[in-house]
Each structure stands twice: as structure tokens, then as C-alpha cells.
Amino acid sequence: xxxLHLLSPRGFRAGAAAAGIKSSGKTDVAILxxxxxxxxxxxxxxxxxFAAPVKIGRENVASGKLRGIVVNSGNxxxxxxxxxxxxxxxxxRLAARVAGCSPKExxxxxxxxxxxxxxxxxxxxxxxxxxxxxxxxxxxxxxxxDAILTTDLVRKTAAVRFKIAGEFVxxxxxxxxxxxxxxxxxxxxxxxxxxxxYLTTDxxxxxxxxxxxxxxxxxxxxxxxxxxxxxxxxxxxxILASGLGPEIKTSGAxxxxxxxxxxxxxxxxxxxxxxxxxxTKVIEILVAGAASESxxxxxxxxxxxxxxxxxxxxxxxxxWGRIVSAAGMCGAKFDPDRSTLKLQGKPVFHRGxxxxxxxxxxxxxxxxxxxxVELTCGLxxxxxxxxTCDLSREYVTINADYHT
Amino acid sequence: xxxLHLLSPRGFRAGAAAAGIKSSGKTDVAILxxxxxxxxxxxxxxxxxFAAPVKIGRENVASGKLRGIVVNSGNxxxxxxxxxxxxxxxxxRLAARVAGCSPKExxxxxxxxxxxxxxxxxxxxxxxxxxxxxxxxxxxxxxxxDAILTTDLVRKTAAVRFKIAGEFVxxxxxxxxxxxxxxxxxxxxxxxxxxxxYLTTDxxxxxxxxxxxxxxxxxxxxxxxxxxxxxxxxxxxxILASGLGPEIKTSGAxxxxxxxxxxxxxxxxxxxxxxxxxxTKVIEILVAGAASESxxxxxxxxxxxxxxxxxxxxxxxxxWGRIVSAAGMCGAKFDPDRSTLKLQGKPVFHRGxxxxxxxxxxxxxxxxxxxxVELTCGLxxxxxxxxTCDLSREYVTINADYHT
Numbered sequence: 023x024x025x026l027h028l029l030s031p032r033g034f035r036a037g038a039a040a041a042g043i044k045s046s047g048k049t050d051v052a053i054l055x056x057x058x059x060x061x062x063x064x065x066x067x068x069x070x071x072f073a074a075p076v077k078i079g080r081e082n083v084a085s086g087k088l089r090g091i092v093v094n095s096g097n098x099x100x101x102x103x104x105x106x107x108x109x110x111x112x113x114x115r116l117a118a119r120v121a122g123c124s125p126k127e128x129x130x131x132x133x134x135x136x137x138x139x140x141x142x143x144x145x146x147x148x149x150x151x152x153x154x155x156x157x158x159x160x161x162x163x164x165x166x167x168d169a170i171l172t173t174d175l176v177r178k179t180a181a182v183r184f185k186i187a188g189e190f191v192x193x194x195x196x197x198x199x200x201x202x203x204x205x206x207x208x209x210x211x212x213x214x215x216x217x218x219x220y221l222t223t224d225x226x227x228x229x230x231x232x233x234x235x236x237x238x239x240x241x242x243x244x245x246x247x248x249x250x251x252x253x254x255x256x257x258x259x260x261i262l263a264s265g266l267g268p269e270i271k272t273s274g275a276x277x278x279x280x281x282x283x284x285x286x287x288x289x290x291x292x293x294x295x296x297x298x299x300x301x302t303k304v305i306e307i308l309v310a311g312a313a314s315e316s317x318x319x320x321x322x323x324x325x326x327x328x329x330x331x332x333x334x335x336x337x338x339x340x341x342w343g344r345i346v347s348a349a350g351m352c353g354a355k356f357d358p359d360r361s362t363l364k365l366q367g368k369p370v371f372h373r374g375x376x377x378x379x380x381x382x383x384x385x386x387x388x389x390x391x392x393x394x395v396e397l398t399c400g401l402x403x404x405x406x407x408x409x410t411c412d413l414s415r416e417y418v419t420i421n422a423d424y425h426t
Numbered sequence: 427x428x429x430l431h432l433l434s435p436r437g438f439r440a441g442a443a444a445a446g447i448k449s450s451g452k453t454d455v456a457i458l459x460x461x462x463x464x465x466x467x468x469x470x471x472x473x474x475x476f477a478a479p480v481k482i483g484r485e486n487v488a489s490g491k492l493r494g495i496v497v498n499s500g501n502x503x504x505x506x507x508x509x510x511x512x513x514x515x516x517x518x519r520l521a522a523r524v525a526g527c528s529p530k531e532x533x534x535x536x537x538x539x540x541x542x543x544x545x546x547x548x549x550x551x552x553x554x555x556x557x558x559x560x561x562x563x564x565x566x567x568x569x570x571x572d573a574i575l576t577t578d579l580v581r582k583t584a585a586v587r588f589k590i591a592g593e594f595v596x597x598x599x600x601x602x603x604x605x606x607x608x609x610x611x612x613x614x615x616x617x618x619x620x621x622x623x624y625l626t627t628d629x630x631x632x633x634x635x636x637x638x639x640x641x642x643x644x645x646x647x648x649x650x651x652x653x654x655x656x657x658x659x660x661x662x663x664x665i666l667a668s669g670l671g672p673e674i675k676t677s678g679a680x681x682x683x684x685x686x687x688x689x690x691x692x693x694x695x696x697x698x699x700x701x702x703x704x705x706t707k708v709i710e711i712l713v714a715g716a717a718s719e720s721x722x723x724x725x726x727x728x729x730x731x732x733x734x735x736x737x738x739x740x741x742x743x744x745x746w747g748r749i750v751s752a753a754g755m756c757g758a759k760f761d762p763d764r765s766t767l768k769l770q771g772k773p774v775f776h777r778g779x780x781x782x783x784x785x786x787x788x789x790x791x792x793x794x795x796x797x798x799v800e801l802t803c804g805l806x807x808x809x810x811x812x813x814t815c816d817l818s819r820e821y822v823t824i825n826a827d828y829h830t
Contacts, residue, residue, distance in 0.1 A: 066445060071754030071762045101747060101762065103779040128435065136747025137780040168625075206755075250733040252748070255756035329817075330606060330825055331652040337826030343505060344606075344656070350475030351610075351657035358475045358505065366759020375507040376541040382800055413733075414826075415819040422741030422818075 025267050026181035027163035031192040032223035033057045036162045038169035041148025043096035043134070043141060050055030051148035052169035052256055054220060055090035055121045055156065058262050061226075062088035063233035064129060065240050065261035073256045074099045074106035075130040078114065079356055085337025086141070088262055090125075091220055092117035092149060093131035095170050098216065100136040100255040104177070109140040116146060120153030120400045131254055132218045133198060167196035169359030170218055172199045173420060178245075178296050179290035186225075186268040186275045193282050195221035197259075197290040199297040201421060203249035205240075205257045216254035217244060219290055224267035225279060231270065235280045236261050243287035247409045249298035250417075251327040268381050295409040296391075305335055307408045309349070311399040317354035318399075318406035324352035324397060325408075332413035340381055340387040342370040360400030366393065370389035374385045430585035431567035435596040435628035437461045437668030440566045441559035442573035445499035445552025447545060448539070455552035456573035457526045459494035459560065465630075468533060468664035469644050470507035473584050477660045478503045478510035479534040482518065483688045486530050490633025492589040492666055493528075495624055496521035497535035499574050499602070499638060502620065504540040504659040511542040515657040517570045520550060523558030537576055537602060537620045537660055547628060562587055571600035576825060578604045581742050582702050588684045590629075590679045599625035601663075601694040605703040605811050605825065607653035608731075609644075609661045615752035620658035621648060623694055628671035629683060635674065639684050647691035651704035651813045654821075655731040655734075663691070681792035699813040700795075705819030707795050709739055713753070715803040721758035722803075728756035729799060738819035742792040744785055753801055764804030770797065775812035 029036055038052040064083045066076045082088065092113050099106045107226070110132070114125040121128070132140070167177045169342035181194035197219035199205075205217045233372075242257055270279045296304045307325050325331055328348040334341040341362050350356050357373035364386040370379040433440055468487045470480045486492065486772050496517050514536070525532070536544070539724035559569070585598035599811040601623035603609075609621045625640075644663055666685075674683045700708045701718045716722035717784045729735055732752040738745040746767050754760050763778035770791040773781040 048762050061750030069751055069754040070760045071751050098747070101750060101775065101778065108707070109806050136745075136751065148610050152731060169700070198464055202751075250736050252732050252752065255754070328656050329821070330656050332823030333822050336822065339826070341540075343502070343659070346505060347540065347606075348656065350473040350659070358472040371505065371541070374505065376505060411821060415822045417733070418737050418740065418817060418819045418822060422743070 026183055026194055027160045028166060028180060028193060028194045028196050029158040029163045029386055030181055030194055030223055031222045031264060032266040033224055034222050034364035035156040035158045036166040036398035037154065038165040039090060039148045039151035043094055043142040043144055045194060049165065049169035050096045051094045051145060052151050053090060053092045053149065053168045054116050054166055054260050057348065058088045059089060060114065060264050061229040061232050062086060062262050062264040063229060064258060065236060067254055067257035067359065069255050071255050073132060074102055074110040075132045076258065077107060078110040079129045082129055086154060087127060088129055089121045089127040089218045090117055091129045091131060091233055091260060093170055093218065094145060095133050095139055095172050097132060097134040097138055098136045098138050099132040109142055112142060113145060113149065114403040116149040131218050131258055131259055134219055136255060152254040165268045170179060171197040173349050174297055178290055178293035180286045181390055182276055182286055184282050186278065190282050191223065191225045191267045192288050193221065193223040195219055195254055195286045197294065199294040199339045200297050201249060202252045202254045203247065203251055203294060203298060204251035205244045205247065207254055216256045217294060219244060219259040221261035221286065223261065223263045225263050226265040226267060226269040228261045232261060235283055238280065239284040239287040240426040242284055243291040246407055247291040247295050248323065248326050249411055256410055260304050280411050292409055299420045300414040301411030302336065303412050305393045305395060305410050305412065307395045308405065309397045310405040311401055312404040313402040315404045315406060317405045320352045320354040321349040321397065322406045322408035324348045325334040327408035329413055334413050335388065335393055338385045339364050340370055340388065342385040345395060346371055353416060354371045355401055356399060357401065429564065430587055430596060430598055431564045431583065432560040432570060432598045432600050432626055433567045434585055434598050435626045435668060436670040437628055438626050439562045440570040440571040441556040441558040443552045443555035443722055445548040447498055447548055451816060453569065453573035454473060454499045454550060454568045455556050457494060457496045457553065457556045458520050460666050462668060463493060464490045464666040464668050465633040466666050467633060467640045469656055470502055471661035473657045473659050475505065477536060478514040479536045479627060480660060480662065481511060482514040483533045483662060486533055491531060492533055493525045493531040493534045494521055495535060495664065496576040497622065498552060499537050499576050499660050501536060501546050501809055502540045502660050503536040506543050509543055511544055517549060517651055520553040522646040530585060533664055535622050535662055537574065537622055540659060540672065550662055551628055552824050574602040576602065577700055577703055578602050582697035584690045586684055586690055588686050590674065590682065593672040595627065595629045595671045597625065597627040597690050599623055599694055601691045601698065602641045604701050605653060605731065606656045606658045606697060607651065608657055609701060610653035620660045621698060623663040625665035625690065626634040627665065627667045628783060630666050630669040630671060630673040631667050634663060636667055639687055642684065643688040646688055646696040650811055651699050651817055652694040652727065660789055662751060668762050675742055695815055699815050702815035703824045704818040705815030706740065706818060707797055707816050708817065709797045709799060709814050711799045713801045714809040715805055716808040717759040717806040717807045719810060722808045724758040725753040725760065725801065726757045726812035727808045728752045730814035733817055739792065739797055739819050740816035742789045742794065744769050744788040749799060750775055759805055760803060762803065766802045768800040
């Protein structure tokens with residue numbers, strides 16, 4: 023079986039172009055179209071400072087029907103006032119012209135620097151050029167996924183295929199995100215990071231159900247990844263369902279679709295953590311035995327966002343005091359005397375006291391690309407998982423030198 | 427007038443020694459004693475993982491009377507279980523023997539690595555040696571302030587003198603703190619960072635009033651400074667009043683004492699921000715016009731703790747989008763269309779839109795040692811001030827290489 027990609031689900035085409043927004047000359051405009059009106063759902067940043075494409079996108083996706091997505095990188099079209107909204111709407115009009123649909127059926131997206139008006143002359147020719155490149159080959163998928171990247175070092179894609187009533191359904195997605203990552207995507211008015219994720223499926227599914235499943239999947243994936251805990255003005259995750267495949271209606275079909283969607287979103291989220299600015303490793307933080315789910319999440323996020331913990335992980339240092347104190351400082355119920363902390367499966371702290379371990383050997387085990395931090399609290403049954411990356415000198419270099 | 431110092435207020439003596447806890451051989455044990463029972467108040471970390479000296483300290487200060495303080499650096503005596511509590515109590519006994527008082531009249535303090543038992547043999551001889559060095563000269567003050575330092579590059583001291591009813595009152599203090607700084611000191615069970623601050627005064631003042639004024643002063647000083655927003659297991663600020671000076675009883679005297687105490691605490695807090703690990707500058711963040719004080723604080727802290735903002739400041743980059751989006755992501759009421767942001771007094775964002783400014787000239791102005799970020803929200807009358815420092819490669823180096 024050939025490798026699945028964004029355009030494997032039936033009914034989609036994509037195109038990309040270099041409009042000259044990025045000074046590097048790389049592709050920076052892309053469109054993704056569905057051949058027919060697609061069921062659609064999206065979640066957006068919860069930041070009260072949200073970009074123009076988020077505002078227009080919320081309005082356009084409200085109907086539950088979209089024909090496509092238009093997106094640019096290199097400029098966030100955020101903090102650009104009324105002109106920014108007009109520009110986001112023009113992006114929709116330009117893509118709608120290609121699709122032969124209403125501008126209201128297009129979801130706009132932007133990522134890049136905040137506070138600069140879009141160079142619309144470049145976007146006009148760029149979107150037209152992308153429209154002339156449309157196709158559904160793996161190459162077209164890659165072109166779309168590459169055009170949305172900013173400080174990302176690698177493209178991020180995921181896809182799954184499974185059967186409903188003997189017929190294949192596919193869910194695929196691409197995303198971008200490396201810095202300003204700490205998404206808190208919510209319905210209507212979303213959670214934090216510039217993370218953009220676009221998903222396709224050929225399932226036949228109602229917009230209402232698609233929305234519900236996307237929210238649930240986002241919470242366990244995009245909303246569980248943090249690089250710098252900085253919610254962006256532009257975070258968006260959207261899914262379009264062409265309806266050309268089997269229908270998702272029975273509870274069994276819904277469960278399988280939901281699991282598959284979650285696995286795609288989780289794969290994309292993990293790829294963001296792995297490609298976090300300056301990252302050398304992914305840190306998976308599991309908090310279990312918490313008194314409530316919100317407590318578990320608060321502790322996992324406090325650990326994930328502590329610069330001290332992230333630096334220790336960068337230095338392969340089993341400095342567990344920083345981890346335990348991060349759990350204790352976030353307001354969640356926590357009792358060190360009932361807690362155990364494991365690094366890479368090795369207990370380092372147990373019921374209020376240091377566990378006996380060999381620092382050199384644990385340090386060596388932390389040198390892997392994937393690090394697991396596991397805190398059990400002994401207070402209840404709630405758990406949460408969060409992914410982050412280490413904090414390196416390179417992160418500082420990238421963000422001190424990314425000039426306005 | 428000679429320079430005021432920790433032991434300028436009448437009735438205090440201090441001594442320090444190198445007990446060999448720090449591998450550098452620098453002084454690491456100190457005691458501060460009052461010649462008579464002092465009114466005393468203290469605020470401690472709010473971290474649910476609190477060190478043994480915090481536990482014992484809370485018990486001992488509850489009476490409102492102390493004779494002294496014993497403190498070590500190089501080891502936090504945190505996550506050390508029952509043995510840690512016994513060791514903290516023994517530190518009190520050893521200091522009490524020097525002072526000729528009950529161990530309950532001593533406040534213990536520790537700072538350094540988490541999860542290691544105190545080397546009590548070293549502490550026994552160290553505290554005895556410090557007890558033989560007691561004095562109240564400027565040299566003794568410096569010896570005390572230096573012995574509590576860890577990753578600090580500079581000592582931190584402040585003192586003021588003012589008159590009540592024609593007689594001088596003095597308030598002085600020293601503190602330590604450079605990393606794991608984000609104190610949230612509270613009464614009884616406190617807020618975040620390893621920050622230790624010890625203050626002396628010769629005012630005659632009740633413990634209850636002293637406590638109230640210390641809480642208020644801490645909120646506008648120690649609790650408003652953050653380096654890495656990591657609440658420590660050991661944060662403590664304590665004040666001892668010898669009662670050898672004029673009485674603080676009238677409302678006028680209380681107001682003046684309160685102002686003076688706040689100015690000493692604020693000076694110490696600012697010195698912590700300036701000496702933050704890897705810091706090259708202090709960033710003062712003023713949020714005004716917020717709908718509530720808690721909103722103003724939340725926004726100021728979100729800006730202060732954003733790694734993206736801190737890196738931009740390190741790179742002298744007027745990347746105001748990161749600042750505005752930090753304000754928008756923290757949950758506080760915020761409307762970009764009513765807000766204005768100034769960097770070094772220069773408007774860079776105004777009512778939802780970029781302000782016209784010369785990036786090169788603002789960037790040049792950010793190269794100063796003191797940077798002012800001023801966000802006015804247009805929503806109400808509440809304001810908050812927070813101090814932080816920039817995030818540098820050096821911060822990563824310090825914290826990736828501070829090995830367990």
C-alpha cells in the first residue's frame with residue numbers, strides 16, 4: 023500500500039506557490055479544496071488577541087460547510103485592524119474564485135510575524151498560482167504541508183485508514199508549529215500557540231458530530247503539547263469531510279472514527295513537540311493518581327512549562343526536585359508524601375523522600391530522544407498527559423534573533 | 427552618615443562560617459541574633475512541596491517572638507522526610523545554644539539542591555564557628571549576606587532610616603535569589619521561588635502588626651518578581667524587630683513604617699531580578715487600566731513569564747506582538763482595540779493596530795540595563811507592576827549544567 027497523505031481521502035486537491043512573503047523564497051501560499059461541499063469543523067485560539075483570519079474563519083465555519091482552506095505563512099495578519107479583516111476576506115474571495123464557490127465557504131489561515139499588513143499584491147498572484155497547481159498526488163500534499171511552515175525544521179504529516187462496514191475511510195492531516203506553542207484550542211473561541219493543523223477525511227459525517235469529535239481529539243493532542251506555553255493569536259485546527267466514503271453514524275463507527283482522528287491529531291502534536299524551537303528531545307509527562315483531571319493537567323503543564331525542568335532535561339540531569347516542586351506550585355492538590363516520580367521508568371522520588379538511584383545511569387538514560395516523566399500522586403484516579411521539549415541555547419538564539 | 431546595613435538597627439549581631447557544604451569553600455552557614463526577644467513575622471512559600479526548615483519555621487514564628495535566624499546555603503533540606511525535620515530542629519538547637527534561648531525562638535532557613543540530607547557534622551561545627559564570629563559591624567552584615575548566596579553573582583542588601591517622634595528607626599534587609607524565582611509568599615502557607623530575605627528593624631512593634639505589614643510589602647515586592655516563575659520549596663521572607671527604637675502605634679507611624687518596609691523589600695526584589703540567572707537586564711512591566719487587580723497581575727505575569735518576550739528583550743527586539751498576545755492569553759479581560767503598549771516610553775501598538783515607530787531606534791533604546799514595558803488596557807483603573815529579566819543562553823547553560 024502506498025503511503026497515505028493529506029490528499030489520500032477522496033475528494034480533495036491542493037496547490038501551493040511562492041508568493042514572495044517569505045524572504046527565503048520558499049513556498050508561502052497554499053490552498054486545499056474539496057470537490058464538493060464538505061462537512062467542516064474547526065477549533066481556534068482562545069487568545070483574546072486573535073488574528074483576522076481567526077475572526078473570519080470562525081464566521082465561515084459556523085455553517086458547518088466549507089469548500090476549502092487558503093493559508094499563507096510568513097505573516098500572521100494579526101493586530102492589523104479592519105484592514106486585516108478585509109485582507110483575510112479577500113484571501114477567501116481569491117480562493118473561492120479558484121474553487122467556484124462562495125467566499126463564505128473558505129477558511130482562511132495565516133502564520134508568521136504579528137502586526138504587519140499582508141502584502142496583498144503578492145497574495146493575489148500567489149493564490150492564483152497555487153490554484154493553477156492543483157492536484158491530489160503525494161507531491162501536492164507535500165507542497166501544501168511545506169507551504170505552511172515557518173521556523174519548523176521538518177514537515178509534519180499523519181494519516182490513517184480503517185474500515186467501516188467493509189469500506190475504507192481515511193483521515194489525514196498536516197500541521198505546522200515550532201515556537202509560540204502551547205495551544206488551547208476551543209470551540210468558537212479557542213485555547214494557545216501558532217499551530218495550524220488541517221485535516222481531511224472522506225467519511226460521510228455531520229458537521230455537528232465532526233465538531234464534537236474534533237474538540238475531543240484536540241484536547242488530548244494539540245492542547246496537550248507545549249513548547250513555550252505561549253498561546254498564539256492564530257492557532258487553528260480544522261477538518262473537512264468530503265462525504266465520499268462510508269457514513270459515520272452507528273456508535274461503533276463513531277468510536278472508530280474518533281479513535282482514528284485522535285491518533286492523527288496526537289501524531290501531529292507529537293511532531294510539533296519534537297520540532298519545538300531548539301529542541302533536542304521530546305518529553306512526555308504523565309501525571310496519574312490525581313484528585314481531578316484539571317489537577318492532573320495543571321501539574322503536567324506546570325512540569326512541562328518549568329524552564330528549570332526543561333533545562334535539566336536538556337542537560338540530561340535527573341534533577342527531580344525541580345519536577346516535584348513544579349507539581350507542588352501549581353495550585354493542584356498534591357502531597358509529596360503520597361507521590362512517586364519516575365524518570366525513564368526509574369523511581370527517583372518516593373513518598374516524600376529521594377529514592378535510591380544511580381545518577382550517572384539515569385542521566386545516561388535521559389540522553390535518549392524520548393524522555394518519560396511519570397508522576398503518580400496517590401490522591402485519586404485522574405490522569406493527564408502533556409508533551410513538551412527541552413529548553414536549549416538554540417531556543418534563545420532563534421527567539422532573540424527573530425527580528426521585528 | 428555611614429552606610430546603613432543589616433546590623434544598623436539596634437540590638438542585632440550576626441556571624442558566618444564556611445562549613446564545607448558548598449564545594450567552592452565559600453561561607454555557607456550564618457546566624458543572625460537579636461539581643462532580646464524580638465517581635466517577628468515571616469511569609470513562606472505556597473508550594474505544597476515545602477522544605478523542612480519552612481515547616482519548622484512556620485511553627486516557630488507562630489508565637490510572634492524570635493531570638494534569631496540560622497541559615498545554610500548549598501543544600502535546601504527539601505524532600506528529605508522526617509530526617510530533614512530533625513535536622514532543621516537541630517539547626518535551631520545549635521543556634522539557640524549560641525543565643526542562650528529556646529530552639530523554638532530560632533527560625534531555620536536553607537537554600538540549595540533539593541533532595542539531599544543536610545551534612546549535619548559540617549553544620550554542627552559551622553554553626554559553632556559562626557557563633558564565635560558574632561558582631562554588628564558592616565563586615566558582619568556582609569558576611570551574613572554572602573553566606574546565604576547560591577547562584578547569585580552579587581550580594582543584595584537594602585536599608586532605610588527615618589524618624590518617628592524625633593527618633594530614628596531603621597529597617598534593613600538582605601536577600602538571596604537568582605534562579606527558581608517566582609515567589610508567591612503567603613501567610614502561614616506561602617507562594618513561589620528560592621528566595622530568602624531577612625530583615626531587621628529596631629522599631630517597637632507588635633508581631634501582629636509586623637505580620638500584616640510584611641504581607642502587604644511582600645505582595646508588592648517579592649511576589650512581584652519572577653525569573654523563571656518557578657516557586658521554590660524554600661522561599662522565606664522574615665523580619666525581626668528588636669523594639670529598642672521608637673514605637674510604631676499611631677496611624678502616621680504605621681504608614682511611614684509600612685512605606686519604609688515596602689521600599690526595602692522592593693529594593694531587594696529588584697536586585698533579585700537584576701541578578702536573575704543569565705540576566706543582562708531588568709524588565710519592569712506595568713499593566714494599567716485593567717478591569718481588576720487580579721487581571722492586571724495576571725497580564726503582567728504572563729508577559730514577564732513568556733520565554734518569547736524574554737528572548738525578544740534579550741535580543742533588543744521590539745517584537746510587541748509577543749507582549750500583546752501574552753496579555754491576551756492569560757484569561758484576564760483584555761481588548762486589543764482599547765489597549766496601548768509602550769516600550770521605553772515609545773508607543774508601538776495602539777488600539778488594535780501597530781503604532782508607527784522606528785524599529786532601529788526602539789531596538790537601540792532596549793539595549794539599556796532597565797527596560798520598561800507599559801500596557802494600558804482601557805478597561806478600568808486597576809494596575810500591577812512586575813519585574814523580571816531577559817532569557818539568555820547563559821540561563822540555559824547555568825540550569826542545564828547545575829548537576830544533581
